[in-house]
Amino acid sequence: MKNSVGREIPDYIEGYGKVKPFEGAFANYGLREKAGVKIKSVKPGEDKVLNSIDEVLDKIELKDGMTVSFHHHLRNGDFVLNNVIYALAKRGIKDITVAASSIFPIHEPLVEHMKNGVVTQIIADYISGPVAEAISKGYSKKPSIMMTHGGRPRAIESGDLHIDVAFIGAPTADTYGNINGVYGKSACGSLGYAIADAQYADTVVAVTDNLVPYPACPIEISQEYVDYVVKMDSIGNPEGIVSGTTRITKDPVGLKIAKMASKVIEASGLVKEGMSFQTGAGGTSLAVAMELKDIMKKKEVTGSFAAGGITGYIVDMLQEGLFRNIFDVQCFDLKAVESYRDNPKHQTMSGSMYGNPHNRGSVVNNLDVMILGATEIDTDFNVNVTTGSDGMIMGGSGGHSDTAAGAKLAIVVTNLIKGRLPIIKDKVTTVTTPGESIDVVVTDRGIAVNPKREDLIEKLKKANLPVMTIEELKETAEKMTGKPEAIKTSDEIVAVVEYRDGTVIDVVRKVIS
Amino acid sequence: MKNSVGREIPDYIEGYGKVKPFEGAFANYGLREKAGVKIKSVKPGEDKVLNSIDEVLDKIELKDGMTVSFHHHLRNGDFVLNNVIYALAKRGIKDITVAASSIFPIHEPLVEHMKNGVVTQIIADYISGPVAEAISKGYSKKPSIMMTHGGRPRAIESGDLHIDVAFIGAPTADTYGNINGVYGKSACGSLGYAIADAQYADTVVAVTDNLVPYPACPIEISQEYVDYVVKMDSIGNPEGIVSGTTRITKDPVGLKIAKMASKVIEASGLVKEGMSFQTGAGGTSLAVAMELKDIMKKKEVTGSFAAGGITGYIVDMLQEGLFRNIFDVQCFDLKAVESYRDNPKHQTMSGSMYGNPHNRGSVVNNLDVMILGATEIDTDFNVNVTTGSDGMIMGGSGGHSDTAAGAKLAIVVTNLIKGRLPIIKDKVTTVTTPGESIDVVVTDRGIAVNPKREDLIEKLKKANLPVMTIEELKETAEKMTGKPEAIKTSDEIVAVVEYRDGTVIDVVRKVIS
16 A cells, blocks of 8 residues: 555555555644553562662563563663663563663664574664674564654554663652753753653663762652662763753855755744744754844744753743744753753653644744754655665664654755765655655755645745745755656565654665665 | 451442442552653643633633642642632533642632532642631532542543643743743742643643743742733732741740750661651640750761751751752742752652652651641541531641551650640540551640550650650549540541542541530
């Protein structure tokens, strides 16, 4: 069958199950059910502290086929996932599903576990590095499931993704399981992506390198959700926790694109009192924030909120009074961590509150302007941030399709040509975000507006912005690069790309090299 | 059948159902299940703001027999409950169950609704005033269910108490349903008792008199749980919100008892680094806090936390560094509200986190010392705070049995004789808290220690405290007052007293006057 973005998807995928095809960004709302949860109730006098991951494994029911979960707030500094899987492997547990909110290069040891059948499925919102490569090459027995930052808590809350044991990396935990991310040597700030795991897993383990006396305040995850607390020497490498990607670009092309994007925002009429804004942490996206800042100052506009993964640049905007509040699902740098810790206007949000389409309204629903990146865009405005030009997995939605669906104005900023390859194609290799959610594509060579946004085309033309059709943009690029060769894939499905509502928007097939 | 505190309870109670008899404070732990929840998911662009309670009632499915819930953070100033029930009555809805965390004298209009069959059952943790009297007289078609502050969220989370619509009085709410209790003319502080309602009700309505632009920060209840926001001119009378009962007693007898209780605490050996403490908001209980403060200062002890409903007296102890943190489920006065708003060491806790026996560990589990009141105590140390000496309902557990179960040292402070009646009886009229949870009774005429606490008897005697048996205390009282006449009751059950785990610890029968 073909889904509504024209992708050919089987009805049933081995190792995944029955496929619900994607039918449109807003096709799948209405009455939903959150799953029940099993709780081992804790009596007064019972102790939760254990001395090693091994002691934890002694306490919990281990079985082949179990699902263990992790959050990615420690990013490329995370030691928790590798340690836990190593301990499980040592006990001979097989056929494990790793449900991590994201996977980074540091998780390379998973490749060996995949080869050995210890880990047979990866479920994540974003996968980069050796694990992504190994999945692309077909090393995982079952196809990976690529979710979104809002889709993951949806899946957990609905019971679609059942977690046997959640291992929650805790920069600070007390002896009864109250957790925060703002203190300790591995401080990472908001723990937004771990909330659903804590609320819905059968067993919840806090893994900390900063065990403090009861009670640890502030409390981001409450004792009422945590079964055990275990101390590790170090849960992460601080240099990896604070990602190096969160710098404004110095590339003049990127800066030009950012300036153009800011003019699009201004021309759209959305720069007004109470406006809301989110941007990714890529260099060009951050540069848009800087341009917007100037426009907001000039217009003397105070926004309602900035949201997302938060950087120091956004904190500056809060401190300068350009936004009343920040909604923070993860902190990208130390400045964000400190602001989140000390400024009550800088609030946390769980992954569900951020982007789950099936709660009573997520933050993305209230976004005015969203700045997004892209690896590929096609003439239907579909965006790929899942696979690279070689067909290999190199990322995933994260919050891409969540924010694009919610925002009034979703702008993709990108160089028209990257690594000698054109970004705009007839068909993207993988659809991460459907074209219906994308309003504008801003490149260094021109701007394309989704034809359904006639109002916007009008406004941008009035503002003398270089608007052209997406086909024209594509031709401009191809004139310089030629038409790239199509990627050859086999029939083997190595990853299923779930839209935020749990339908399948695309699959990734094994590349023939 | 007889339950484990010797109370004769039918197997089945009409209007309540099958009875699970109380079997002991810790008989009923182990694996528990939290219920699933139905959610009407909210798309971008949908508006949650409605202009009147009537508009809300137009939106939701109304039916005879429905259960509507309320929190009691506006205490005797609450306008929300009366307004909602009035609007439902006007539409001809019958057989309503009112599940409020507590009922106060201001809720007198319920009496008329009970007589008319509009409201046929009250479920609450505490009931005082005309509604309590009406229930006692048998005006409610179905028996009331008296829960505890920890038992109510347990019942809601487990599905034992299913809420059709939760109406949440919101001192501040934004247009998308984020709620806090710290700003607005009806500011009441922590909204701890409303959390389970927001998480588990089929429909959740925020009722506010301070509707602010999105987003309202800080967020105590998130938009992801709220279906509708409705504005009322006033949700409460500030004079009633801040209760007048939270003053230290000036009565010399009460002060004497408090001093004695503080000596008991000191002699117990629990006044040490990291100690934790809670006291009720009664005049004598608060006086104990003042005495303890001096002892802690003298011993240079810093406690870990004080918990409970919080008063300015406890805030002072935090500010003086006598406790590292406060866990706050409700704020009793303005000073508590301000501290809760401004001091990150002063943390919220939900009712479940506070006292639910069936989560993964509530705060009461970590209590060292708890100071409690009593209307009656019997020679088995069972405590009654549900009914008065006339057999009429005048209160209820609130957190009484939750904290008593959790605390290492649960002390009842009371005058030995009140209103010419002895407090210690052969059998209490109603068992609210089982004797096994009570360690010491401190009166103006002597101290009785639960015989199972031999260690404590030893310690108190060594400290030259006037320890006697509970029977001796009883005789002392009866010598002065004579033995009071037994209350005459009919067979009709007007209220079922649930222990925190959902078993039935007692029933209240209609008094024959």
